[in-house]
Amino acid sequence: MLGVINVIIVVSSCLLILVVLLQNQGSGLGQAYGGSSNSYRSKRGIERSLFTVTIVLGLIFAGSLITRLLLA
Secondary structure, three states: OHHHHHHHHHHHHHHHHHHHHHOOOOOHHHOOOOOOOOOOOOOOOHHHHHHHHHHHHHHHHHHHHHHHHHHO
């Protein structure tokens, strides 16, 4: 049982890192010093999907970590 949970933790963490890196939130520090003024906008299309997948993967990762902690 712990082996399956360990695999879930590793896979979900790798996927979570990948999805977070795929999200594009401007040009880093350039946004803070006079970047574009449309910082408040709604998410559409693939951006919304990536946002939802990030939340789901984060919940799976956190849940599997808590389960691992309780079973060990």
